[in-house]
Amino acid sequence: MTKFKNLKYKKNKTVFLRSKTILPGFGLSFGISLLSLSLLVFLPFAMLVYSTVGIGWDKFWQTILQEQVISAISLTLKMSLFAVLTNCIFGTMIAWVIVRYHFPFKSLINAIVDLPFALPTAVTGIALATLYSPNGWIGQWFNFKIAFTPIGIWIALVVVSLPFIVRTVQPVLEDLSVELEEAGATLGANSWTIFYRIILPELLPALIMGAGMAFARATGEYGSVIFIAGNIPNVSEILPVIITAKLEMFDTQGASAVALFMLLISFVILFVFNVAQWFFSRRLGAKV
CATH class of the missing domain: 1.20.5 (Single alpha-helices involved in coiled-coils or other helix-helix interfaces)
Known part of the structure; x- marks a missing residue:
């Protein structure tokens, strides 16, 4: 047989x-x-x-360990992390509203989410700088500067990385049965328990995947940040700006060294997020 x-x-x-x-x-x-x-x-x-x-490892590390480069690396990673954490909260909420509720102009709101993908990054940067500059429509109402500071960098990175979170979480929410939440409520579970025990295990792998792509995009973002950052050395200068500045000074090898280091950072980030996604998928038994 x-x-x-x-x-x-x-x-x-x-x-x-x-x-x-x-x-x-x-x-x-x-x-x-x-x-x-x-x-x-x-x-x-x-x-x-x-x-x-070709420049040798000594010259490579000498370039990477410059104070200006270290400051740019730290600022880029820190602002990218803050932007991703912000989008994990608000991006999930936006996806939830789009999937679970019916309201006027829902299709328009759904399309606006993809606007950062469609717009040239320079257009996004100019628009943000116009809004948040000291004389801008929004910036004039604050007693502190938003544009030309790390806060402006954070806002720009939030805008460009938002669609990654929304578009990875949205399909999971569409496939998630509402009956599971209703069953939990019938059994006496409160809203937090339903979210933590029913919704989060399904969302977490997709959320981690979206966060990884958003983080990688944020660390390499240039066009939308350069106009609102101010590019002040050791204050609001991000890593892609360092690469551009070295190219403008015809320091091709130095720019290649910084670019290679940035590439290694991106590989590590994607590897960590992929491992985390696999771990939580296995641990929580979520669908991927």
Whole structure:
């Protein structure tokens, strides 16, 4: 009987592998995918590593450990973290409202969430600088400066990274059955218990994935930040601005060193978030 099942499995497997597909066979598809990935992703990164290795490790660390660069790295990571934490709260709330409630102009609100994806980052930066400058529509009402300070950087990073959280949490909320929450309420659970025991286990893996992408985007953001940051060394200068400044001074190797370090930071961030997503998916038994 077992032998018959194995033969049947092999037969079905053979039929599946030989069945016609829309795309070419595995070999050709894999080759095209690998070539595209190499040309678009691997080759530029390899050239970045090659140009950086040419300056030597001593020069590399000397460039990275400059006071101005260290300050920019610290500010970039700190503001990116604050922006992601902010969006984890408000982005989840926005996704919840879009999914669970019906109200006028809901489609418009849903489309506005994607606006940071569609707008050029320079347009976003100019708009934010106009709003939050000392004479701006919003900035004039505060007794402290928002634009040209780390607060302005935080606002810009919140704007550009918001869609990552909303769009990763929204599909999970759409698939989450309301009956589970109603059953919890029927059994006497309060709102916090329902959220913590029913909703959060389903949302957490998607939330971590969105936070990872948002964090990676925030650490590399340039266009929307440069107009509102002020770019004051050791105060409001972010890491991408350091790279641009070195290129303007024709310090290509120094810019490559900082860019490579930034690339390593992004890889570490994505790795940590992916491991966290896998861990919580297994631990909480959520759907991914």
